[in-house]
Amino acid sequence: MAKLADIAKTxxxxxxxxxxxxxxxxxxxxxxxxxxxxSGVLSREAVCxxxxxxxxxxxxxxxxxxxxxxxxxxxxxxxxxxxxxxDVFGAQQYGPLLGIEVPES
Amino acid sequence: xxxxxxxxxxxNHTLRIICPNGHLGFAxxxxxxxxxxxxxxxxxxxxxxxxxxxxxxxxxxxxxxSPRQWQEQDLETMLLASRRLGVPMIVGSAGDTxxxxxxxxxxxxxxELARKHQLPKFRIGYFYSEVGKDALRHRLDAGDAIAGxxxxxxxxxxxxxxxxxxxxxxxxxxxxxxLDAGVDVIVGGRSSDCALFxxxxxxxxxxxxxAYLYGKILECASFCCEPYGAKESVLxxxxxxDVKVTAMLPxxxxxxxxxxxxxxxxxANPFYEYFLxxxxxxxxCRYEQYDERTVRVTGPRYVPAAxxxxxxxxxxxxxxxxxxxxxxxxxxxxxxxxxxxxxARSQVEERFGRDGYELHFAVYGRDAxxxxxxxxxxxxxxxxxxxxxxxxxxxxxxxxVCMIATRQMFYARLPQVKGTAGGVAFIxxxxxxxxxxxxxxxxxxxxxxxxxxLFPSFVVExxx
Numbered sequence: 001m002a003k004l005a006d007i008a009k010t011x012x013x014x015x016x017x018x019x020x021x022x023x024x025x026x027x028x029x030x031x032x033x034x035x036x037x038x039s040g041v042l043s044r045e046a047v048c049x050x051x052x053x054x055x056x057x058x059x060x061x062x063x064x065x066x067x068x069x070x071x072x073x074x075x076x077x078x079x080x081x082x083x084x085x086x087d088v089f090g091a092q093q094y095g096p097l098l099g100i101e102v103p104e105s
Numbered sequence: 106x107x108x109x110x111x112x113x114x115x116x117n118h119t120l121r122i123i124c125p126n127g128h129l130g131f132a133x134x135x136x137x138x139x140x141x142x143x144x145x146x147x148x149x150x151x152x153x154x155x156x157x158x159x160x161x162x163x164x165x166x167x168x169x170x171s172p173r174q175w176q177e178q179d180l181e182t183m184l185l186a187s188r189r190l191g192v193p194m195i196v197g198s199a200g201d202t203x204x205x206x207x208x209x210x211x212x213x214x215x216x217e218l219a220r221k222h223q224l225p226k227f228r229i230g231y232f233y234s235e236v237g238k239d240a241l242r243h244r245l246d247a248g249d250a251i252a253g254x255x256x257x258x259x260x261x262x263x264x265x266x267x268x269x270x271x272x273x274x275x276x277x278x279x280x281x282x283x284l285d286a287g288v289d290v291i292v293g294g295r296s297s298d299c300a301l302f303x304x305x306x307x308x309x310x311x312x313x314x315x316a317y318l319y320g321k322i323l324e325c326a327s328f329c330c331e332p333y334g335a336k337e338s339v340l341x342x343x344x345x346x347d348v349k350v351t352a353m354l355p356x357x358x359x360x361x362x363x364x365x366x367x368x369x370x371x372x373a374n375p376f377y378e379y380f381l382x383x384x385x386x387x388x389x390c391r392y393e394q395y396d397e398r399t400v401r402v403t404g405p406r407y408v409p410a411a412x413x414x415x416x417x418x419x420x421x422x423x424x425x426x427x428x429x430x431x432x433x434x435x436x437x438x439x440x441x442x443x444x445x446x447x448x449a450r451s452q453v454e455e456r457f458g459r460d461g462y463e464l465h466f467a468v469y470g471r472d473a474x475x476x477x478x479x480x481x482x483x484x485x486x487x488x489x490x491x492x493x494x495x496x497x498x499x500x501x502x503x504x505x506v507c508m509i510a511t512r513q514m515f516y517a518r519l520p521q522v523k524g525t526a527g528g529v530a531f532i533x534x535x536x537x538x539x540x541x542x543x544x545x546x547x548x549x550x551x552x553x554x555x556x557x558x559l560f561p562s563f564v565v566e567x568x569x
Contacts, residue, residue, distance in 0.1 A: 010366070016373040018157050018418075018545040019255035026366055051478040059255070064375045066392050067365035073373040075256055077476065079545035081160025083423060083496050084465040086473045088160045096480050 004041070005098040007032045013093035018080050020059060021090035022073040023047075025097065033068040035105040042070045042100070050096055109396045110351055111145050116344040120306050123147040123353075125183065125338040127325035129154035129196060130169065130176035134183075135336045138327075138354035142338040143186050145353070149305055150187050152179070153298045153324050154211075155198020157418065157545075158371075165269045165420035165543035169200040169207060173214075176200065180211065181218050187290065188224050188568075195280065195291045195301045203272050203295025205233045211292045212565065219568035226569025227290065230283030232562035234272045234294030236417065241265055244551060251417065254548045267421040268546040274416040276381030277316075278556040280304030288564055295418065297380040298324040306343050314407035317385045319348045321368060321378050322402065329367035330357040351399035358398040365392050381416070381556055383409040413556055419547025423463065425503040426539045429493040429511030432530035437522055439485055442468055445517040445528060446491065452513040453495075453506055462506050463496040463542070491529070496542045507536040 005011065009028045016022040025042060027033040040046060044061050048054070053074060060073040081088045107115065114121070123142040125134045129152040143150075159170040169176065180196070187194035200207025208231050215229055242265060244251060251260035275296035281304045283291050293301060299320025306316035319341055322329055327337035330352040338353040352358050368387060369375030376388040386406040395401040433439055446466040453464055467473035470489035472482035491514065495507030517528040553559060 009362075014371045015158050016371055017255055018161075018548050019257065020373055022369075022371065022373055024366070024369060026362070028362070050480060051475075052480070053478065060373045062374060062376070064365070064369055066390065067362060067369060067375070069366065069369060069375075071369055071375060079161070079548070080157070081162065082544040083426065083463055083494050083542040084467075086467045086476075086492075089158050092474050093478075095475070096478075 001101040001103055003098065004036070004100040004102055007036065007102055011094050011097050013090055015080055015090040016073055019076055020073050021076055021093050022071065023094055023097065024069055024071050026067055026069040028068070030068060036102055037063060037070065038105060039103050041102055042072070044072070047072055050100070107396055110342050110349050110399055111340060111353070114146070115342060115349065119342050119344050120309050120311065121145070121147045121340060121342045122149045122151050122302055122305070122323060123338055123340055124151055124302070124323040124326045126152045126179060126336055127328055128156050129179045130171050130200065131156070132336055133175060134179050135354070136182055138337040139182060139186070142340050142353040143190060145340050147190070147192060147340065149193050149195060150183050151195040151301050151323070152183065152326070153197045153301060155201055155203050155295060155298070159201050161420035161543040161545045162540045164202040164204065164272065164418065165422055166541065167204055167206050167270060176211070177214050177218070180214050184215055184218050184290065185222065188227065193284070193289055193291070195293070195305070197293040197296045197298065197301040199292050199294065203234050203293065204270060205235045205294070208233060208292055208294050215290060215292070216567045224568035227567055228288045228564055229290045229292060229567050230286055230288035230562060230564045231292040232275070232279040232283065232294050232560045234275055234296065234560055236271045236273050236559055238265060238268060238271065241271065249552060251549045251551045254416070254550060257548055260547065260549050264546050268419045269422050269543070271417055271419040271547055273559040274381065274418065275560045276300050276556055277304035277307055278381070279560040279562050281308045282557065283562055283564070284308050286564055294560065299378060300380060302341070311343050311345060312407070314385050314405040315343055315348050317378060317380065317407065318387065318390070318402060318405040319343045322348060322350050322364060325367060325370065327352065327354065327357060328370060329364050330359050331363040332357065347401050347403045349395055349399050349401045359400040361392040361394055361400055364400040364402065382413060383407060413553050414550040415553050415559060417547045417549045417551055419545070420543045421546040423542040423544055424496040424498050425500040426542045427495045427504045427507035427536045428539045429507050429536040430532055431491050431493070431511060431514050432532065433489040433491065434530060435522065435524055436487070438519060438528055439489055441519055442471065442485070442489060442491070444519060445514050448517040449510040449513040453509045456509055457506065461497070462502065464506055464510055465494040467492040495536070500538065504536060511536055
């Protein structure tokens with residue numbers, strides 16, 4: 001099975017304000033975008049399982065066709081930059097997404 | 106393909122803006138693409154200087170996150186071009202936080218640059234965004250809710266008391282007021298990123314939906330281009346019907362993917378952008394490749410707010426802070442690292458009790474970055490670094506909290522450890538003073554009657 005990192009062009013995370021982190025998975029072609037969408041490997045439920053989150057920790061989950069992107073946003077455990085937060089920009093939270101296995105369509 | 110907008114305007118009634126930097130002062134403007142942009146008949150030069158990304162320390166401590174030299178360099182690049190071309194220059198959210206002291210700093214730098222370069226007389230308009238805690242307390246006393254954003258509770262007295270400094274996030278209004286006053290340079294306090302681009306467009310009569318979209322697309326400069334390369338200039342053009350954006354660095358282009366991708370950058374939802382006075386709905390936007398390096402966007406919808414609510418950002422001090430670093434190589438110790446940090450914490454508790462300070466261990470090589478969310482936290486690397494943070498009311502106590510925890514990891518009592526001469530490796534047998542610890546205390550909104558009421562503006566002269 002292919003890994004998400006082999007299929008997506010961009011996989012990133014970044015602060016969305018001081019209380020949330022948003023994740024973008026962007027594809028170069030519609031086939032790959034559709035394949036991942038349909039597979040459910042980035043569904044709300046799958047994301048919660050991967051990161052060990054309760055469902056209410058996800059604030060937004062959208063498919064953004066103009067950018068061929070799947071995007072979801074989570075509430076932080078504490079505001080960015082509080083002592084104990086080791087990712088002030090939220091820029092390295094995407095790591096676990098890279099190895100997600102995507103079934104053939 | 107139409108002629109590139111880099112070489113000619115695409116309509117009679119247009120407003121063209123060069124944006125050279127998405128966070129002015131944070132990393133220097135790349136001047137090559139900026140000069141190309143300056144040759145493309147811009148009507149204004151605009152850049153935002155603010156961000157919450159730098160964390161709560163700069164707002165709380167009222168400092169910038171970058172050296173003054175970098176700020177001077179970017180302001181010099183923009184100012185000299187603005188005066189040479191005779192077009193206004195706008196900088197928003199001065200000095201990362203947009204506090205009054207950062208606005209004053211930017212105004213002073215621009216006045217010094219005017220003297221240094223013997224520029225002819227020009228006028229600087231500026232506005233403040235700080236909100237006094239007393240004013241907020243009066244609101245609370247009057248029963249006027251200061252509502253929480255992103256799941257936060259309404260502001261209460263205790264949180265306000267723990268807050269050091271608050272800025273309100275301005276919309277287009279103070280920028281339009283200062284443009285109406287005919288100033289040549291504007292230095293803004295805290296404001297929405299898109300506002301400083303939208304303001305001149307709205308003032309010239311372009312549709313509000315397009316004007317705010319224009320700001321949203323331009324505000325991060327070359328982040329809307331590909332291939333990736335930050336701090337390069339982009340040229341935007343707004344007409345009555347559309348917004349266009351083109352890359353100024355010859356090696357970069359704006360594509361549908363790069364521009365659409367950017368509209369969702371660092372925001373929870375790609376379809377909505379909120380600001381003082383309303384929001385835009387971008388769910389109906391169309392993206393087209395206009396020429397090889399330019400994208401055209403149409404179709405945003407402006408939705409005015411039923412009630413004017415201004416966003417407030419506040420930071421409060423937790424305490425003084427020291428940092429220590431240790432390394433671990435023994436596999437047995439690595440497997441029991443929580444016992445090691447637990448021992449260290451117990452030793453701090455023996456000295457100071459359980460309350461009145463904070464102690465944090467970030468275990469690099471296991472889960473420092475994602476914490477409990479890391480699916481691989483049960484499989485740590487063959488060596489770990491533990492970064493210790495001690496936070497306490499005084500520097501002396503913070504140093505001692507951090508020093509006890511760091512030093513005691515060396516003496517951690519693990520039952521079956523082979524190495525009995527020392528449980529961790531010190532890169533430095535010391536702890537280091539760090540910035541005081543702050544936290545974001547306000548991410549809230551407050552009702553206002555007038556979008557200008559929190560943002561007093563002023564005009565001064567420079568040069569001549």
